[in-house]
Amino acid sequence: xxxxxxxxxxxxxxxxxxxxxxxxxxxxxxxxxxxxxxxxxxxxxxxxxxxxxxxxxxxxxxxxxxxxxxxxxxxxxxxxxxxxxxxxxxxxxxxxxxxxxxxxxxxxxxxxxxxxxxxxxxxxxxxxxxxxxxxxxxxxxxxxxxxxxxxxxxxxxxxxxxxxxxxxxxxxxxxxxxxxxxxxxxxxxxxxxxxxxxxxxxxxxxxxxxxxxxxxxxxxxxxxx
Numbered sequence: 176x177x178x179x180x181x182x183x184x185x186x187x188x189x190x191x192x193x194x195x196x197x198x199x200x201x202x203x204x205x206x207x208x209x210x211x212x213x214x215x216x217x218x219x220x221x222x223x224x225x226x227x228x229x230x231x232x233x234x235x236x237x238x239x240x241x242x243x244x245x246x247x248x249x250x251x252x253x254x255x256x257x258x259x260x261x262x263x264x265x266x267x268x269x270x271x272x273x274x275x276x277x278x279x280x281x282x283x284x285x286x287x288x289x290x291x292x293x294x295x296x297x298x299x300x301x302x303x304x305x306x307x308x309x310x311x312x313x314x315x316x317x318x319x320x321x322x323x324x325x326x327x328x329x330x331x332x333x334x335x336x337x338x339x340x341x342x343x344x345x346x347x348x349x350x351x352x353x354x355x356x357x358x359x360x361x362x363x364x365x366x367x368x369x370x371x372x373x374x375x376x377x378x379x380x381x382x383x384x385x386x387x388x389x390x391x392x393x394x395x396x397x398x399x400x
Contacts, residue, residue: 189366192383196326196390215340223279225396228294231272232302237261239306240314247313253373257315260368267361274350281347297399301392308385315378318369319385325365328358
C-alpha cells in the first residue's frame with residue numbers, strides 16, 4: 176500500500192466503522208408502541224438495572240486500558256494519545272452509574288436491589304472479553320467497544336414515547352436524556368481520534384471486530400436466546 180493510499184484509508188477509518196455498525200442497529204430494542212403502562216414500567220426498570228450493570232464497568236475498563244498503555248511495546252505517540260483519551264473519557268464517564276441508581280430510586284427501586292442483582296452472563300462475557308483483550312492483546316482494542324457504545328445514543332422520540340407510556344416522572348429519565356445529548360459529542364471526539372491515531376491495519380481490523388462483537392453482544396443482552 177502506498178503512502179497516499181494509507182493516508183486515505185486512515186482518514187476514512189471512522190466512517191467505515193460507522194457504516195459497518197449502522198448495518199447492525201436494531202430498532203426493535205426501542206419498539207414499545209403496543210405495550211401497556213405496567214409492562215412498559217416493568218421493562219424500563221429492567222432496562223435501567225441492566226444498563227447499570229454495563230455502565231458501572233466503563234470507568235474500570237478505561238482505567239485498565241490506561242495502565243496497560245505503560246506495559247505494551249508500541250509507537251510512543253500511539254500510546255501517549257491513547258492514555259490522553261482514556262484519561263479524558265474517564266472524567267467524562269465518572270459517576271454515570273450513580274445517575275442510574277438515582278433514577279431507579281425515583282421510580283421506587285432502592286439502589287441495593289440493583290447492586291445486589293447478579294449481572295447476566297452475557298454482560299459478564301462482554302465486559303470480561305474487554306479485559307482479556309486489554310491485558311493480553313492491546314489496550315487499543317477497547318476503542319471498538321467504546322465506539323459502539325457512544326455511537327448508539329437513545330433516540331429522542333423513543334425517550335418521549337417511553338415517558339408518555341410509563342407516566343414516570345421526568346427525573347427518572349435523567350441518565351437516558353443526558354446520554355442522548357452527550358454521546359453524539361463523545362462519538363465525534365472518538366471518530367476524530369480514530370482518524371488521527373497511527374494505527375496499523377491489524378489494529379484497525381481489531382477495533383472494527385471488537386465494535387461488531389460488542390454490537391452482537393448487546394443484541395443478545397436485550398434479546399436473550
